[in-house]
Amino acid sequence: MRLLTWATVAGVLCWTSGAVAAPVRASADGYEVSIVSNPPVIVIGKSELRISLQRNGKPVSDARVRALVRMPNMDMGEKEAVARPVQGEAGVYAAPAVFAMAGEYVAEIKVDSGGRESVITAPMATGMDTGPGAPDRRPLYYGLGALMAVILAVYTLIRMRATGQSLEVRSVFRLQVAVSLALLVGAVALSVYAVRNWRRPGAMTPIEAQAMEMATPPPPGTAIVKLAAVERGLVEQTVTCTGQAVGWTEQEVLPRVSGWITEMPVYVGTRVRKGDILARLDTSQIAPMVAERSAMLRAGESASRTARWSGEGAAAMEREAAASLRSARAEVQAAESERASVAAEAEAAEAMLASARLSTPAAKAALAAARADQAYRSAELKRMQALYDKKAVSADELDQARAMAAAASAAVEQAESGLGKAEADVRGAEAAQRKALANLDTARRKVSIARERTAASEASLEAARVAVKSAASGVAEARASAAAAAAALADVKTQEGYAVIRATADGVVTRRLVSPGTLATPGRPILLLAEDRPIRLQAAVSETDLARIRIGATVRVRRPGGDGATVTTRISSVAGAVDPTTRTGVVEAIWPNAAERFNPGEAVVMEIVVARSAHVLRAPSEAVNEMVPGDTAIEGRTVRHTVWLADPLDKGTYTARRASFTAGIEGRRFTEIIDGLDEGALVVVDGGRNLRDGDHIAPAAEPGDVYVCPMHPDVRQDGPGTCPKCLMALEKEKRKP
The missing domain is CATH 2.20.28 (Rubrerythrin, domain 2)
Known part of the structure; x- marks a missing residue:
């Protein structure tokens, strides 16, 4: 019975201890993930997960991987960590993880590739052995269990034989023994199931607890310090002094007229712009004068308008008379032209009449000759007829005589017609002459009328010109009167304007010499106004520092205890001599002050650059320690400059080591390194007061x-x-x- 009991217990214990050590594996969306922790056994605290990512059996190296390890039902503020690719291992990423307490965890691996995000979930637990490539030890554990059962059985048999006992096989099949064995096996199985499924989060089995590294020695003490790198840059040595802002110019505000001050809206420190009102004077005595001069100006302007209107009327009359004169002269020219034409016609008619009268006697003479010839031919015809009748002449001669008589009769008729025509021409010429003479008389009358009208137009034009001159004189007088009234009004207005005292430039009121209710008089200042654009920045510097300052040196100026904003300008003047009492000299810089950064009289802090080196090795001056060797005399002592270097020790930790170097320019922020330190070296800026060589240090977290x-x-x-x-x-x- 005891043999079976011990064999059963040994087998069950070996079965419960047969855990498999292998990487945590999971898959989703075609990705296969294998997770191995560093250290391989997951312990409470910080760890590192090495995530092997594959897709279709090929490593995935171009994905963006993030990891989050958390307890399934407990939010402890865990944050996602970005997994960085491991150099030299394709598809392997490393991400930090924190196991804050013992228990089960879930690792969420987010893979972002090609714009698509996949989430792969893998269960983990503290005490789990994720060693890569660990063999399956279950056959070994099962074999050990069987071997232990055999050894126990043999040992029991040997003991039984030594004591004279014998094995009764029948006793195994007794109901009491079978029930006992069943209860034992059930209790062990229930315990194993309860431990694996019902234990509270954070609890560990003895096997898991023994698997943890409980004997890890505590880390050595680590000092938290602030580190900075030795780098190349600008190093400046400066002289810092306190001074004040002084106005570019300071002018007295003087009234131009006398009067009681009724208003003064500015005080010391008030910033004013050009044209702003500084004070008002009483104008009760000037107002009536303004009204009187205004009335005079209005009357003068009215008279000027009336005179201008009269002048415009006279000018219109002049233009009308000139137009009438031009028209009359045109009529005279037309009448003269018509008269000349009619006179020419009369002369032509008279010539025609004379010609006609000369042709009448010739026509009469021709008629008389024709009649005489007719009479002769008639008589000759009668004689020839008689001769013919007597047959004294031939018929041809008679016919010739008849023809000659007929021709003579025709000549008489033609002569009578010519005489009639000549007489008709005389009558026509006489009628034309009478008409031409009548037209000539009419043309002469038109010329006379046109000349009379021209004379009248000339008289009207002369009268209009006289009226224009008179109107122009009136306009000039009216304008002179209006100008005099305007000048008088402007004079009074000027005095009224002087009653409002305005700023002549941008600036700041530095003194207020009078108050409202005071009688202001010309020449007596009421305010002091300082122009502050640009502004002078002055400081008294000790004799020693003054010798190192040069004109053109860079200077940074700020308000003491102000907002910390600094302006940069250059030194414009350096005193050539120092004050014999204070042994200081004044240096000055000029600032445009367009943004009104400084006010006259305001205290300023001036940081003047006296030495400067660009692109040199430098270290923060806070990190530099000055040491004087003990065997060095005070007079002419040599200062040794040292820093604490941070030599890398482990991830996030360093070893402190003191190092000496040769210093150049020593500035307020940085010190120039001539020799002894390399670029990129880390130096302790803060926290190195009590360090010793070899101390472990770590940078302070932000x-x-x-x-x-x-x-x-x-x-x-x-x-x-x-x-x-x-x-x-x-x-x-x-x-x-």
């Missing part, structure tokens, strides 16, 4: 937001979440100013 549980102030983390104790939402801690 301050960030801290979230605290309102019920459990000891629960703090760097991101929002819930308290693991009370599950309340963490609140952002307020920083002390």
Whole structure:
């Protein structure tokens, strides 16, 4: 019975201990993930996950991988970590992970490739052995269990034989023994199932606890320091002094007229623009004069308008008379032309009449000759007829005589016709002459009328010109009167304008010499106004520092204890001599002050650059220590410059080592390194006061937001979440100013 019991217990224990050590594997969306922790056994605290990512059996090296390890039902403010590719291993990424307490965890691996994000979930637990390529030890454990059972059985048999006992096989099949064995096996199986499925989060089995590295020695003490790198840059040595802003010019504000000050809206420190009102004087005595001069000006302007209107009427009359004169002269020219034409016609008619009268006697003589010839031919015809009758002549001679008589009769008729025509021409010429003489008389009358009208137009034009001259004289007088009235009004207005005293330039009021109710008189200042664009920045510098300052040196100026904003300009003047009492000299810089950064009389801090080196090795001056060797005399001592170097030790930790170097320009912020340090070396800027060679140091983390549980102030983390104790939402801690 005991043999079976011990064999059963040994077999069950070996079965329960047969855990498999292998990487955590999971897959989703075609991706296969294999996760191995560093160290291989997952311990409480920080760890590193090496994630092997494959797709279709090929490593994926161009994806963006993020990892989040969290407890399934507990929010402890975990944050996603970006997994970085491991150099030399395709498809392998490394991501930090934190296992805050013992228990089961879920690893969420997010893969972003080709614009698509996939999430792969893998279960993990503290105490799990994720060693890569670990063999399956279950056959070994099962064999060990069987071997232990055999050894126990043999040992039991030997003991039984030594004591004289014998094995009764029948006893194994007894109901009591079978029930006992069944209860034992059931209890062990129930215990194993309960441990694996019902244990609370964070609990560990003895096997898991033994697998953890419990004997890890604590790390050596680490000093938290602030580090900075030796780099190339600008190094400046400066002289810092306190001075004041002085106005570019300071002018007295003087009234131009006398009067009681009724208003003064500016005070010391008031910034004014050109044209702003500085003061007002009483204008009660000037107002009536302004009204009187205004009335005179209006009367003068009215008279000027009336005279101008009269002048415009006279000018219109002159233009009308000139037009009438031009028309009359045109009529005279037309009448003269018509008279000349008619006179020519009369002369032509008279010539025609004379010609006609000369042709009448010739026509009469021709008629008389024709009649005489007719009489002769008639008589000759009668004689020839008689002769013919007597047959004294031939018929031809008679016919010839008849023809001659007929021709003579025709000549008489023609002569009578010519005489009639000549007489008719005389009558026509006489009628034409009478008509031409009548037309000539009419033309002469038209010429006379046109000349009379021209004379009248000339008289009207002369009268209009006289009226124009008179109107122009009136306009000039009216304008002179209006100008005099305007000048008088302008004079009074000027005096009224002088009653409002305005700023002649941009500036700041530095003194207020009088108050409202005071009688202001010309020549007596009421305000002092300083022009502040540009502005002078002056400071008294000690004799020693003054010798190192040069004109043109860069100077940075700021307000003491102000907003810290600094302006940069250059030294414009350096005093050639120092004050014999204070042994200081004045240096000055000029600033445009367009943004009104400084006010006259305001205190300023001037940082003057006296030495400068660009693109040299430099280290923060806070990191530099000055040491004087003990065997060096005070007089002419040699200062040795040292820094604490941070030599890399492990990830995030360094070893402190003191190093000497040769210094050049020593500035307020940086010190020039001539020799002894290399570019890129890390030096301790803060926290190195008590360091010794070989001390472990770590850089201080940058301050960030801290979230605290309102019920459990000891629960703090760097991101929002819930308290693991009370599950309340963490609140952002307020920083002390």
